[in-house]
């Protein structure tokens with residue numbers, strides 16, 4: 578119930594302006610977001626790389642309403658990728674892209690998003706790194722997988738995210754478990770109807786394990802994106818004799834566990850940066866009462 582309320586607030590312009598304008602929000606946001614500028618992104622990447630962690634960088638933004646905003650997002654990624662290459666970090670860091678940020682919701686959005694994502698892939702190829710497409714709400718799943726297919730024809734290393742809370746995902750895992758296919762498996766962070774998604778957490782967890790089995794038995798490159806100790810242990814068991822897979826967690830969450838897993842050489846951190854942090858931040862609050870308590874405590878104590 579609280580989760581649904583927070584996810585609804587994530588889409589509300591009134592809540593957005595309230596939360597964004599509060600001077601007390603920013604220090605809390607900094608726990609989950611590297612900072613506003615590309616320099617912050619590079620600094621945090623360097624720090625994480627220094628402790629043996631790999632990184633995927635997300636230029637925040639998901640409410641792109643015109644072509645100019647989409648073009649600005651592409652420009653931000655191209656600049657970031659050039660900086661990663663210049664700083665010698667391109668072998669430690671890739672980028673994650675939300676298709677809504679590069680125009681998926683505009684008229685003729687699938688074509689616009691494909692063209693823009695292609696430009697980001699070209700910049701990633703020039704920098705010597707990779708791109709993973711984030712997955713948003715279920716109304717975009719087919720379109721996002723369509724863009725993935727097109728991009729992979731030219732850039733076979735483009736990764737995809739699949740969400741275990743969707744009932745379709747076990748089959749999507751089967752379809753994408755082919756050689757070279759990078760698949761980031763997460764539980765899913767949006768408010769979805771029971772017609773398409775498992776409503777119970779225990780069902781989502783069971784689906785996650787089924788999907789993990791499919792990916793680990795397949796020939797692709799599984800990216801196990803979770804903070805859940807049980808899923809981490811199951812992945813360790815399923816993947817113990819398997820080369821080519823990694824754990825992934827979000828920046829600011831379970832830092833000690835991230836460092837421990839980095840010791841095994843397969844830990845990547847998802848690092849968001851930029852001004853458009855509202856939707857991302859609200860989804861983190863919705864995920865976990867402790868995150869919300871941390872936020873409320875900071876607001877109350879200033």
Ligand code: FDA
Pocket residue numbers: 710711712713738740761763764765766767802803804805806825826827830831846847864865868
């Ligand atoms: P869950 O939230 O069920 O937590 C399970 C357990 O993990 C908890 O009981 C606790 O033990 C531990 N835990 C979780 N958070 C903790 C914390 N803050 N501190 C301590 N312990 C904690 N979603 C999406 O819809 N589309 C996407 O593209 C992505 N992309 C993405 C990339 C990466 C790299 C990650 C890690 C996650 C995403 N997500 C996502 C978000 C994802 O769907 C999901 O909402 C969160 O990862 C939370 O789910 P968990 O698997 O961590 O389990």
